[in-house]
Amino acid sequence: MRVPILKQGGYLIASIQSALSDYELLQLRDDLSAQVGRFRSRGVIVDVTVLDVMDSFAVRTLRAIAQIGHMRGAETVIVGIQPEVAFAMVQLGLALGDVETALDLEEGLALLDLRTKRGESHVTES
Amino acid sequence: MADSKKRDKRTRIPGPSSLASPMGTAMLESTAVLLRELVSHLRENRTQLREEWARRITESQLLVAMTQEEIFKEATAVYDNYVAVLETGSVEALEAYARDLSERIIPRGVETREVLGIVLLLRDVLARSLFKKYQADFGLLNRVLDAYEPAANRIANTVGVGFVQERERIIRQQQEAIRELSTPVLQVRERLLILPIIGVIDPQRARQVTEQLLRGIRANRAKVVVIDITGVPSVDSTVANHLVQTVDASRLMGATVIVTGLSSEIAQTLVTIGVDLTKMKTIGDLQGGIEEAERLLGYRVTMMMQAPEQTAAK
Numbered sequence: 001m002r003v004p005i006l007k008q009g010g011y012l013i014a015s016i017q018s019a020l021s022d023y024e025l026l027q028l029r030d031d032l033s034a035q036v037g038r039f040r041s042r043g044v045i046v047d048v049t050v051l052d053v054m055d056s057f058a059v060r061t062l063r064a065i066a067q068i069g070h071m072r073g074a075e076t077v078i079v080g081i082q083p084e085v086a087f088a089m090v091q092l093g094l095a096l097g098d099v100e101t102a103l104d105l106e107e108g109l110a111l112l113d114l115r116t117k118r119g120e121s122h123v124t125e126s
Numbered sequence: 127m128a129d130s131k132k133r134d135k136r137t138r139i140p141g142p143s144s145l146a147s148p149m150g151t152a153m154l155e156s157t158a159v160l161l162r163e164l165v166s167h168l169r170e171n172r173t174q175l176r177e178e179w180a181r182r183i184t185e186s187q188l189l190v191a192m193t194q195e196e197i198f199k200e201a202t203a204v205y206d207n208y209v210a211v212l213e214t215g216s217v218e219a220l221e222a223y224a225r226d227l228s229e230r231i232i233p234r235g236v237e238t239r240e241v242l243g244i245v246l247l248l249r250d251v252l253a254r255s256l257f258k259k260y261q262a263d264f265g266l267l268n269r270v271l272d273a274y275e276p277a278a279n280r281i282a283n284t285v286g287v288g289f290v291q292e293r294e295r296i297i298r299q300q301q302e303a304i305r306e307l308s309t310p311v312l313q314v315r316e317r318l319l320i321l322p323i324i325g326v327i328d329p330q331r332a333r334q335v336t337e338q339l340l341r342g343i344r345a346n347r348a349k350v351v352v353i354d355i356t357g358v359p360s361v362d363s364t365v366a367n368h369l370v371q372t373v374d375a376s377r378l379m380g381a382t383v384i385v386t387g388l389s390s391e392i393a394q395t396l397v398t399i400g401v402d403l404t405k406m407k408t409i410g411d412l413q414g415g416i417e418e419a420e421r422l423l424g425y426r427v428t429m430m431m432q433a434p435e436q437t438a439a440k
Contacts, residue, residue: 079380083340086378087333090371102380103347111380 003028005035011043011112012036012074013105016050025061032065036074043112044069047105049080059094066099075100075115079108160273164256165213168205171255176205179244179251186247188240192231200227201244204285208248212277217284224288232293241289245282252278309335311342318419319348319381320412324357332368336375343381350422351376352415356387366401373406382422383407386415 003024006013012035014028032044046062048054066076077100081089089095100115102108168175180201183189189197204227207220228241256274260267304325312320319342323335339351353372355361361369373383385408388396396403409415420427 078378081378081380083337083344083375083379086340086375087336089378090374095374096378101378103344103349104380107347107349107380 003031005031007035007039007041008109010041010116011045011109012039012041013045013047015047018050019053020051020058022057025058029061029065029068033068033072036069036072041074042116044074044076045105045108045112046076046078047080047108048078048085049082049104052082052085054081054085054089054094056092056094059089059096063097063099066096075112077102077108077111080104156269157273160270161212161215161277164270164274165209167256167259168209168212168252172205172209175251175255176201178255179205179248182247182251183244186243188243188247189231189236191234191236200231201248203227204244204248208252208281211281211284212274215277217280220281220284221288224285225292227285228289228292232289232296238286238289238293242282242286245285249278249282309338311338311346313342313346313348314416315420315423315425317347317349317423318352318416319343319346319350320352320354320416322354322357322412325359327358327361327365327368329364329368332365332372336368336372339372340375340379343376343379348381350382350384350419352384352386352412352419354387354412354415355385355392356389356412358387358392361388361392361396363399363401366396366403370403370406384409384415384418386410386412 001018001024003014003016003020006015012032014032016028020028028046032046035041036044044065046065048062051058062078066078069076078096079102081101100111102111176198180194180198183197183201184194189200192200203223207223211217211220231241253271253274256270257267260270309321309323309331312322314320319339321335321339321342325331327335339353342348343351353369355369358365369385373385376383383406385403385406388408388410407418409418417427
């Protein structure tokens with residue numbers, strides 16, 4: 001099943017509905033990459049709330065999505081990582097690197113507003 | 127094996143005796159007879175032996191935390207229990223008494239060394255009195271000691287083990303209490319949590335703290351978390367790693383973590399052992415941490431000093 005990508009103003013919201021296979025993850029990456037260009041989006045939100053497992057491939061793909069988006073002019077925020085998933089990720093050493101994260105969709109939108117409207121003046125995270 | 131040989135040799139020394147027949151029911155019966163004799167001897171000389179024992183305790187500088195009268199009172203109780211065990215051969219009452227005694231004296235700082243010391247002293251005092259009584263008949267003395275020694279050793283064992291067990295129970299209880307000292311995740315402002323950590327961080331606790339914090343972040347929709355480790359006595363690379371994990375996990379949930387309360391000693395240790403905390407936001411004290419957190423969240427705290435006057439002027 002394709003991950004639905006919703007366009008909300010200048011942002012794209014990819015709302016994952018169920019556990020994804022590796023192929024579906026790559027498809028998501030390609031879809032987002034294409035749509036960022038088509039809609040000239042400033043920000044991308046990937047909502048992973050429903051995922052209760054995050055393997056290294058998923059983490060790598062999310063990182064790739066963020067990097068690709070960045071190169072095409074869009075900030076990416078991963079939202080909705082569950083406590084158990086976060087804990088497992090740090091224990092397994094799966095790092096998202098510089099990718100922004102937020103608690104949920106609302107937070108992600110607020111963060112994107114901050115990042116894109118106020119230009120490069122980063123307030124949080126040294 | 128060696129024990130029974132020794133006993134054989136001992137019983138043989140006196141030469142012709144009805145007790146020389148080893149290891150039979152006769153032997154057991156005679157042991158019982160001897161123990162009865164022993165018990166009556168200890169009963170008769172109760173006052174004198176007890177005093178002798180209390181004197182030796184004071185002399186040996188044992189139980190210094192207790193007064194003379196207390197020592198004498200406990201000595202009496204132990205003595206009577208001792209005799210009772212020799213008589214009945216059941217250590218249950220003594221066990222209960224030892225537990226009770228330990229419960230009373232452990233909080234007063236009595237040490238294992240002292241408890242073992244006094245029990246062994248009593249053993250010696252009684253043995254001496256037996257030597258004195260039976261010195262004329264060496265063979266009989268040997269048989270009496272054969273009956274007395276195992277029982278006495280068992281008593282010493284019971285009291286010592288009772289004391290140590292009580293101590294261990296207290297230690298376990300305290301460990302439990304420390305572990306259960308909940309690590310509260312507190313919300314001080316909308317979207318700002320503080321997590322004061324007090325006590326030693328071990329892997330198990332670190333895990334528990336992290337899980338609690340992550341749940342707290344979701345429940346309170348926190349954006350900033352201040353972890354205060356003022357109450358953590360020592361931080362080594364393991365603890366530092368736990369902290370880094372906690373910080374990373376919180377970040378994955380979209381919360382910024384500020385660590386406060388790193389004392390100068392701890393900071394120096396961490397630098398010396400080469401732990402890299404540059405990825406972590408650290409601030410000297412809890413106050414500074416909360417102020418920084420408020421800044422990140424866009425709060426501005428102002429004094430209300432002039433407020434009453436202003437309202438009065440209006």
